[in-house]
Amino acid sequence: MSTIVGTNIEVTNLKYDSDTTSMIISNAGQVTIQGEGNATTNLQQGLAKTWGTVVAQATVDSFNNSSDTDVSAGQFVHNFTNNFTAANYVSAASCGAAGGIRTFANTNWYESSHYTTALSRTGTYDEAGSAYRDTSFSVARFGDLA
Amino acid sequence: MSTLVIDTIQGRASANSINVRGEGSNNTNLQQGLAKHFTIFRGKDTFAAIDGFNQSSIADVSTGLHRTSFTSSFGSINYSVTGSVVGSTTGGYYAFIASDGGNKLTSSVDTLTINSPGNSAVYDMDVVQLVSHGDLA
Numbered sequence: 001m002s003t004i005v006g007t008n009i010e011v012t013n014l015k016y017d018s019d020t021t022s023m024i025i026s027n028a029g030q031v032t033i034q035g036e037g038n039a040t041t042n043l044q045q046g047l048a049k050t051w052g053t054v055v056a057q058a059t060v061d062s063f064n065n066s067s068d069t070d071v072s073a074g075q076f077v078h079n080f081t082n083n084f085t086a087a088n089y090v091s092a093a094s095c096g097a098a099g100g101i102r103t104f105a106n107t108n109w110y111e112s113s114h115y116t117t118a119l120s121r122t123g124t125y126d127e128a129g130s131a132y133r134d135t136s137f138s139v140a141r142f143g144d145l146a
Numbered sequence: 147m148s149t150l151v152i153d154t155i156q157g158r159a160s161a162n163s164i165n166v167r168g169e170g171s172n173n174t175n176l177q178q179g180l181a182k183h184f185t186i187f188r189g190k191d192t193f194a195a196i197d198g199f200n201q202s203s204i205a206d207v208s209t210g211l212h213r214t215s216f217t218s219s220f221g222s223i224n225y226s227v228t229g230s231v232v233g234s235t236t237g238g239y240y241a242f243i244a245s246d247g248g249n250k251l252t253s254s255v256d257t258l259t260i261n262s263p264g265n266s267a268v269y270d271m272d273v274v275q276l277v278s279h280g281d282l283a
Contacts, residue, residue, distance in 0.1 A: 004150075005158060013149040029167035044169055047179025051226040051279040061224030061280060063178040082172040092228040092277070096245045104242040104262070127262045136245070138226035140279050145168035 051140040074124045074132025083117040089143025096136035183278040190272035210268030215254040225280025231271040
């Protein structure tokens with residue numbers, strides 16, 4: 001068998017050969033994948049569920065991002081298309097340092113209204129000037145979708 | 147059918163787009179969710195790569211400024227790069243990582259490690275970690 005072309009294939013195991021299982025699909029649709037070594041990992045858990053790149057207070061590229069809110073200087077909200085199941089997802093962000101302005105990013109806001117299943121606010125902070133400041137930044141988020 | 151023996155999976159309607167059931171009832175996209183690049187390297191003392199994926203080379207451009215080149219390039223410069231540094235026991239406790247604000251290409255990205263608080267000086271850190279998401283070319 002070299003190629004199957006179809007819309008739906010109901011299968012539990014995907015193998016390279018009879019001895020080598022690459023993926024196992026559970027009855028909930030979860031996919032267990034053979035890792036690089038002996039251990040297995042989970043496909044869904046390893047995927048970034050949303051990511052974005054913000055330049056000049058606008059998202060220039062993104063995934064699972066429905067809209068943005070430029071709240072104020074150095075504070076920016078991403079609204080998700082498909083929400084997370086709980087506000088305990090991971091959000092990692094890094095920002096730019098153009099023109100000698102050194103900024104760092106805070107994300108997953110301490111105020112619950114700024115970190116929900118549907119949105120996440122990121123702050124970019126000029127550490128030398130001790131103030132929020134607009135700059136480019138990138139963010140990626142991991143967790144369970146609803 | 148319980149077992150399928152194959153080499154390659156690709157989308158039918160679009161070869162480069164495969165939907166995946168999420169943890170709940172929503173779907174997500176396999177290609178968009180995959181990290182397209184990661185790296186971990188020593189930026190202090192003897193500069194060296196530790197591990198990486200889709201990384202052709204890394205370069206110690208100058209103090210605190212490092213260039214990571216990709217094996218497979220991105221489709222545009224709008225990909226997402228996030229990272230962090232591991233604090234040292236001898237200095238740079240409050241260091242953070244940022245893009246350099248300019249040299250972000252489809253084939254490579256420059257990053258700065260910066261010492262905080264107060265002096266904002268670029269500073270070599272050990273260890274530096276980056277993850278990139280976006281569309282490959």
